[in-house]
Amino acid sequence: MSLEKLKETVAKVFHEVDVVIGYKQGFDPLHATPCFITMPEQVDQLIWNPLCVQNLTSYLPFLKKKVGIVVKGCDSRTIIQYMQEGLIKRDNIVIVGLPCTGIISVKKVLHEIDNQPVESITFRDGSNVVVKTVKGQKILSLSDVCPDKCSTCQYPTPLIYDHLIGEPIKSDKPPESVYEDIREFEKKPLKERLEYWEKEFDRCIRCYACRNACPMCICQDSCIAETRDPHWMSQKLSITEKFMFHMIHAVHLAGRCVECGECERVCPMGIPVNKLKKKINLEMKELFGYEPGVNLEDKPPMYTFNVEERKIEEHKL
């Protein structure tokens, strides 16, 4: 069973590092939560199932010591992107890779059981989720309640690891399905798109959970959404300022966003903030054939240039 193997490996890795970051059961059966293992007896708390939704690698740039980290396929892209941008020292990190068969979206599960507190949740034969609440039991299929990123997942097996728990899994999802939702959205007329974003961003409360959960946002403590020198934005809660903040986040992730989906997952107001970043990634792939956090030798497109750009023609008026 891969949980036992995971615990074994982590126990072994534990001696080479100062802390191992994994998942443990959270405050209720539906939520897992990151756990920082600094004592051998804490290894037993580790869990591994579709509840393990957080991208644990976002702690790495802030930890100044040797760290063991449990990593799903999509999370591993963060580590490669960190290395491309020189934000972590590879030999300070021991990566325990977990081939992943999909995780749940807490929001979608809650939607299915109309937000009742969960008494128990069990996973049967890899694709069924059995949820028991006060109002009775419901059987959901993982493909209905998984986050969008899982239904188009290209990298279920971590692209970089020191230890792999279980056998690598190949993706069975067609590559062009990844940006299906973006192409769908672009079919809307221009005015409707603007109104859509104004309506969605109207709910934003600028709590910056999306920014602080984003692994690539390492300048959280001096973000230009809050500083007064440079003075980009006011603290006024108008749609202009909210729109501007989300554009800052998207543009600063151009050619860097590994689509781990954390920004959308953590938004307490349910705003689809990941869409903007996926659109830019679509353009990065189209323009430069670049996918963030996939291979180590790549250079993020905004860090470099070609004298002759193959795909950029001069715009005529």
Next chain:
Amino acid sequence: MAQVGYLPKEKEKAFFETLSKNALVYVPCLEGDTVIFRPFSPERTLCFERSANIPPKTIIFPQSETLFSFDYKKNADDPQKTAIKLETNQEYPDVIIFGARPCDAKGFKIFDRVFMDTDTPDTYYKDRREKTVIVTISCESPSAGCFCTAVGGGPADKEGSDAIITELEKGYFIEPVTEKGKAIIKEPFIEDGSPYQKEAVERQKAANDMLKNPFSTDLTKISPSLFNSDEFWEQVVSKCISCGACTYLCPTCYCFNITDEQAVNKGERIRSWDACMFFHYTLEASGHNPRPTKFQRFKNRVGHKFVYYPEKYNGVIACCGCGRCIRYCPVSVDISEIVGYLRGSGIEPLKGPSKDGANAG
């Protein structure tokens, strides 16, 4: 006239429309999967099933408001001299918040002590607060993370509410609490509620029993040694990402920031929400920051609610147990679990000596 009221569900929309004639009625509306308080209008879909994502504090303590506007006026005959004109505009409409939760209402009580029971009251909050009627709906069942009964609240707690409603089969049983509440049951479409009293009380009791208490010891005892041990905070808060979700969604968080914005010669001084979890919250011009790490900030956050506020306001805990900070935390930090440790309720996170006791973050 009947002491208690009853509003049949089919007359709900009509009732809100009449109320909206002479007051701004805020009701919890469903937008996508998010429940948020909006001014009532017929085409909005209402949602009374669960507590709103963000509490109604946005209505009385808005996330950003203009304290005053200023205008630099050039003096025609002496260009050196510029006069400054300050203007404030504090006319607020009458407001009825319909569908708040008992924990939200209790939050306003926490605000009142700070903003109003002081020799320098906050006139902005005070004017709005006095013009607001809070009609609370009692909870049928707790959401994930709720622990209101453990901090002196309850699914049908009346504190801070002007009237309290209990949803029944075909209508809402309304119990006025204050004078403002009594005015509500005199509104059109409200019938006599006494026949429904018994059923309402049963439902309230049923809801009360569903709540479990995360702390197993008495309320006030927080162990100072554990509270002041940096290692404890590093251990329990390593996963926190120091965002503002928990503070902005908290009905008892009232910290704010004051900033100026100016365009050419006009501008305004803006008060906006702030979070003690943000790095710049205590950052000084010299660059010194008394609380630079997220552990110190989180210790201050928990300390404020469970130690400092009680110290200042004879034992009142500045937490209403609504569970939002637990439900919406990106990494599921559970404040009730941490306060449980602080009260020494036996769950020891630090079993045995830590590996190297070094800073885990």
Next chain:
Amino acid sequence: MSVIAAKELRIIGFLCNWCSYGGADTAGVSRFKQPTDLRIIRVPCSGRVDPLFVVKALLNGADGVLVSGCHPRDCHYSDGNFYARRRLEMLKRLLPFIGIDERRFHYTWISASEGARWQQVITDFTKQIHKLGPLSTKTEVMVES
């Protein structure tokens, strides 16, 4: 035809100091006829133009934004415009996604001697913006003119 007759729109121009600003100056010195809607902001290099300058301008009341720098290979700082080209192309493709017509933002390369080309670009771009009309988003801050 100057557009002073018709109500002027707010068009912001980020011009690189060494080439395009010179080009605009040449056009001015040679007394070329051109619309006057454009408000020029001089930047050391087109590489200095952060795509967010354009976004902030469009969200806060600008109806059109033009960025103009040295021709590729002519950059005074040798590779400023190469970086700019990638950033501004990314932005050009992102704008329609958020509901702002991409024709409201244009970037081009004009050298100091191309006064005529500057006149042509600025006339066509202003006409194009006038065709699109003011960008009245709910997001537009009420900046009292």
Next chain:
Amino acid sequence: MPVKNPYLPELVTIQKIIDETPNIKSYQVVFNDLEKMKNFSFQPGQVGQLSVFGVGESTFVINSSPTRMDYLQFSVMKAGEVTAAIHDLYVGDQIGLRAPLGNWFPYEVMKDKKILFIGGGIGLAPLRTLILFMLDNRANYKNITIIYGARTPPDLCYKDDLKEWESRSDVELVLTVDNEYPGWEKRIGFVPTVLNEVAPSPDDTVAITCGPPIMIKFVLQNLAKLKFRDEDVITTLERRMKCGIGLCGRCNIGSKYVCKDGPVFSLAQLKELPEE
């Protein structure tokens, strides 16, 4: 009478600007509304919030004495956005002022005692208001000793006051600078070390100290070595402040707000608070 809006500043005009040191200027301001000027009162040690509209607000101690009410004086060291904006102002410009705020030096308790002032750099500002106040009621206090130091002689604030205090017989002034400086004959050395050299006796003495945090740290240690009792050591604290009236929650140390319960604290009070 409607409740006063605590955030709305009074407009004041700058009458005089004194260049104390390369990065510190003192501003003497007068209320535009002369009525308010006449019946404005404050206690030594209280602070005010200066507003530069469009930039922001910052807290400064009122360092003129309550006994000399023809103007209010604030000393501003250039450090951040607001202080830089204040340094660009000229005589005749108008700024906003919200005062008086916070608590003050317990001068009642200090009556008939020896007073020891220990200041560093801009730290003399909060002390100056109390010194001037005491000099105007000289009889109430036994001998007054002032130990004041700065990095270099040009960094010494209130140079004319220092001259006056030096000439007075009923005040003992000990000046020092951190290290040698051409033309400087007086003491050399950090304030805490000079404190040890002067070694004032703790009995029947109240020590009041203000200055950079690093200086305060060592001064408090040395005072303890000199057997000063905690209640007899008083200092002022600095924190990031916004509302100034104990509401916005930012300047707290434990349950105490520096803006309202302070900024003046005794060492005994500080010891009860969680150290930060």
